[in-house]
Amino acid sequence: MVDATPAAFAANSPSRYWYEGAAEQFADFGLDVLLGGGRQYFDGEARKDGRDLLGELCADADCVGTAEELAAYSPDDRPLVGFFSADDMDELEQRPVGVPAMVEAALARLQRDxxxxxxxxxxxxxxxxxxxxxxxxxATADILEFDRAVGVALDFARRTPGTLVIATADHETGGFxxxxxxxxxxxxxxxxxxxxxLVPLFAEGPLAEQFAGIRDNDEIGRLLMEIVQGW
Ligand SMILES: [Zn+2]
Known part of the structure; x- marks a missing residue:
């Protein structure tokens, strides 16, 4: 959760590697949904400062910790928090919860807003x-799993008019x-x-045309900010 891409949306830090500081900002941000790996940065017993961010977050949230609990989740107005592993969840076969299931649960909670x-x-x-x-x-199995997650988002967008979905990558890796x-x-x-x-940049929904063409990757964040502020 506190790795560079998600952290950039909820934390501000001189270094991407200051994971414990990012976790603190996540906890203080008031997010409606927080799902993924990286529990150790929120765990009072593992953090250097001993702050029990997990306990703080779960005091007023629906907290889940397994795929079964996530599948049984029924949304209410409380935040949804789910930590599924102490560190990254990058090995497909060993991942306790798939990305599509997290997208599904997150959207079920967020559509209440x-x-x-x-x-x-x-x-x-x-x-x-x-x-x-x-x-x-x-490599193909990982890409297909991400593709299924995008599919969950597109299904949601098509039954929820006014939803903009953007799918992209920050860079290519491996020179494949x-x-x-x-x-x-x-x-x-x-x-x-x-x-x-060059990496793909797909957009569907209102203002999708603003993402057309070839763009520097830092433009995507600026565009998103403009769109959200003017919504
Ligand atoms: Zn990398």
Whole structure:
């Protein structure tokens, strides 16, 4: 939860690695939904300052900790908080809860807000897969899981007019491309790091046209802020 992409929406920090500080800002922000991994940064027994952010958050929220509890969740006006692992949830087979299930539960809670909402969903798995140059099969499974999560959001948007859905990546990882080998072309990784390759940027719903064309990645956040402020 407190990794760079989600943290940028609820915390402000000189370093992306100050996870405990970001967790504190998450707890103080008053978020309606908080679902994912990274429990150790909220746990008073694991935090350096001993502050029990978990206890604070759960004092006035529906708190879940397993896939079964999330599936049984029925939304009310209290925040929904779910920590499913102490650290990242990046291994698809070992992930206690899938991204689509978290998107589903989050939207069920957030649609109760008559003023609307902003929700951010991140899959870290595809980035880690690129760093590790995993098999094509593994990489595809991670991408398909993210695709199913986008599907849940699009289903919601199509029955909830006025919803803007944006799906994108902050960068490509692994330099995965059709590379020239000795006699042939093959799908291959060309690095274990991030690349400057163009990434997809999809948008559907009101103002989607503002996301058309080729854009610098920092423009997306600015556009989002303008849209939310003018909504
Ligand atoms: Zn990365």
């Amino acid at each position: 008559p003023d609307g909402f902003v929700a951010v969903f991140e899959s870290e798995a595809t980035d880690n897969a690129g760093h590790d140059n995993v098999s094509l099969e593994r 491309s059709l590379a020239e080998m000795e006699q042939d072309f093959e799908l291959a990784y060309t690095t274990g790091g991030h690349t400057a390759a």
